[in-house]
Amino acid sequence: MPETLFRTMMIRGFGLLAVLMLFVVPVIGSRAMVQDLFGVLTLLVLALNWNLLAGFAGLVSVGQQAFVGLGAYTMFACVILLDVDPLWGILAGGAVAMIVAVPVAIFTFRLSGAYFAIATWVLAEIVRLVLAQWKALGGGTGTSLPKGTTKDMWGVQWLKDTLDVSSSAASDALTYWLALVLALGTLAAAYVFLRSKAGLGLQAIRDNVGAARSVGVDPTRLKAWIFLLTAAGTGVCGALLFIQITRVTPEAAFSVVDWKAFVIFITVIGGVGTLPGPIVGVIVFYILQRTLADYGTIYLIVLGLIGIAVMLFAHRGLWGLFADKTGIELLPLRHLPPRSAHSS
Amino acid sequence: MTEPLLATHGLTAHYGDFQALFGVDIKVEEGETIAIIGANGAGKSTLMRAITGLLPSASEAVRFRGEAIGTLPAPEILERGISMVPEGRKLFPSLSVEENLLIGAHAREGNGYWTLERVFEVVPVLRERRHHPGTALSGGQQQMVAIGRALMSNPDVLLCDEVSLGLAPVVIKEIYGSFPQIKGSGAAIVVVEQDIGQAMKVADRVYCMMEGWVTLEGCPADLPRDAIHNAYFGVNA
Structure with missing residues (x-):
């Protein structure tokens, strides 16, 4: 099995496990x-x-x-x-x-x-x-x-x-x-x-x-x-x-900050125009929020700076950067021909 | 008397205040190959855009199979069976070769002659590079993708806008070499060309345009060289 395919399967397996864990959070996790x-x-x-x-x-x-x-x-x-x-x-x-x-x-x-x-x-x-x-x-x-x-x-x-x-x-x-x-x-x-x-x-x-x-x-x-x-x-x-x-x-x-600025930030840092982008973005956003929550206004300034840095140096966001480096396609959007288009 | 497959009657077209076509009349019969020749700015591409609904025109100015289609939007004209290979190819960079071909069947699917396999038979290199981005191919291969994309809708009329522009003679020969098979599939072909010699070789009839007017029409064999040059350049050759 090629290494890229193996890594893709690993990430998909990990994603599936994460989804299953998310389903049981209300049963085993705190409120x-x-x-x-x-x-x-x-x-x-x-x-x-x-x-x-x-x-x-x-x-x-x-x-x-x-x-x-x-x-x-x-x-x-x-x-x-x-x-x-x-x-x-x-x-x-x-x-x-x-x-x-x-x-x-x-x-x-x-x-x-x-x-x-x-x-x-x-x-x-x-x-x-x-x-x-x-x-x-x-x-x-x-x-x-x-x-x-x-x-x-x-x-x-x-x-x-x-x-x-x-x-x-x-x-x-x-x-x-x-x-x-x-x-x-x-x-x-x-x-x-x-x-x-x-x-x-x-x-x-x-x-x-x-x-x-x-x-x-x-x-x-x-x-x-x-x-x-x-x-x-x-x-x-x-x-x-x-x-x-x-x-x-x-x-x-x-709210302009909660439902617009944060949403755009999440999509941009994860990868605009990629399906896994918002998932990566929301994870990064959550980590930053937890880490910087006590720093008040500085928290928003840091978010803005990170957003600008990603836009400058990784146009397709963190997921796009990762996918370009590794060749991994988690949710490929490649279109397969319908049966009628193939037959001759 | 039966109507031609495709005809324009007094077709005019404007870009804002600028009038680009002045009452153009052309007709295309079933299975014919028509060449439209003319210098830069003659209105050839504008004519293609007006026929395909990309530029607005009067309803009765374009008729296809007896139906007035001048005011129909581009997707509906394509659905009826008129497909175009646009000037400059205009492939979609984020789509693969295969996807660029598949999108040709977006508006008009069916069990026609042209399928992915048929396109790959005509241009085998496209099968090998089917998963490459369309724009990563050579100019000639990209042109074949653009032609294949237009064929995927199994058109009754294929409009080819400057398909030889900027390509090497050997590649142009290859492209025009695929025309007999396209004609064999039942499609009429309208070729827009600046190269008079090339147009004369492939066409059953020729229209020459200058500054938005049709200045000459006829069968290549019946048109004297001087008349063509006069109609093309607007001066006595």
């Missing part, structure tokens, strides 16, 4: 660890979505926090105004984010490059300001989930009895597992999509829009689908995040 890893997994979901958008579709949006906030506020509206289970609110959060993404796409797709980026940020601010006027959800000061909401969530009682833990710990375990499934689902969906015919078209668009159009790829339609689907994924993640946080304010739900 603090569950909450920490919940944060890591939700950031991974946001980074995977942003990577699809910016890294593969070339849509460098800096307004994805709009969909996090929309997801969060929709979930709160479902619970407070419609008195439904927060888990339904998660699905509603994704749906509302996707619906709002339609007019956003119609407006922003007329622009490109820096103008597109600025427009997405402006629209995110507009959404934030509009939701800050919603008095039923606390207006500018925000609101909290009604007492006992997370404890009464579907599945929490069963988990409480099965794991023999408190209602709060059971609620954390449930949201953690949902975040893990969402992260794995997003990764799998991105992998399948990028290896499909549409994924090949998307990579062609990234290389040369004009040439892609001349071979029959419709760049606008493909990009629009990516924009809508990543908006839905980001909205679902936003709703899930705020079930655990249990309190929403416009500043927290539309």
